[in-house]
Amino acid sequence: DTALITMSAGSEKLNMYAIQNAVNENFGLNRNKKMVKKQLQQVPKDANRTIKKLSQSDADLLKAVDSKVPTDYLYELKEKKGGYVTANEKKVIFRLQDQMGLTPPLINMIVYACFEYDTVLTANLADRIANDWLQQGITTPAEAIAYLKERKNTRKRQYYRAPKKTVRKTTDWSKYEKQNQTKRKTMSTEERNRIFREFGKNE
Known part of the structure; x- marks a missing residue:
């Protein structure tokens, strides 16, 4: 066969x-298809709470991914970006839907997430995102949107966290010079003459 x-x-x-x-x-x-099917049959953790967290733009995104066929959604996103759909990108969608058994709305969310990271839809990136979501128990677009927002906020917090400053104790040279100037003794004329007399005797 x-x-x-x-x-x-x-x-x-x-x-x-x-x-x-x-x-x-x-x-x-x-075997992979059975595993994915088993994950998708799980009841969402807290669907109502997840939906409440969504903004109006999130709700629009949710409506778009729920109502479009994956290939149509792929073409729509590419048109917005000014690019074109490649044969390999269409193969990625075929693989996720026909070979992995993912639902069209979830595939659309994966496509959306891929374009947040890259300009093209690649099999490696799509697989990484799909695996991550399934392992986190994310099986619906609403959960995926909430998860993406949470990860983005976490990255921002980590980026903006000010690093601890290590204060090194250094010498204040202006103060050092003043302190040592007061310690120095001023040489008298008699002492200078004595030194010169002694210096001449040694030669």
Whole structure:
């Protein structure tokens, strides 16, 4: 079955490299899909409290991700950014929906979150975000929005936290000079003459 997927019209030879890639891609796919399905079936932790935390812009975002097909939402975000949708970006959405079994609204939120970090939708970044959310028990767009806001606020607090200043004790050279000037003795004329007389005798 895997070999058939890799064959193209008019080709009489098997592409072992393509078959190997297909096997690697499909290995454990059903198991991953079951794990994701199990996570998605969990009851949200505190949906009402989460929704109360959302602002009007959050509510608009929630409405957008709930009402659009992932590919349409991807095109919409790219148009706003002035870019274009690549074939690899569409593959990412196909993989999240058909192979991982994520819901369209959650996929839309992942797409939105990816564009907060990068200009393109990549499989690695999408997988990292999806894994993080599922491990945190986040299965709905409302929870994802609240989680993104919380993480952004945490990063701001860490960024703006003033580092502790270490005060080093140093010498105040202006005071040092004044103090030592008072300690110095002024040499008299007689003492200077005596030194010069002694110096001449030693030669």
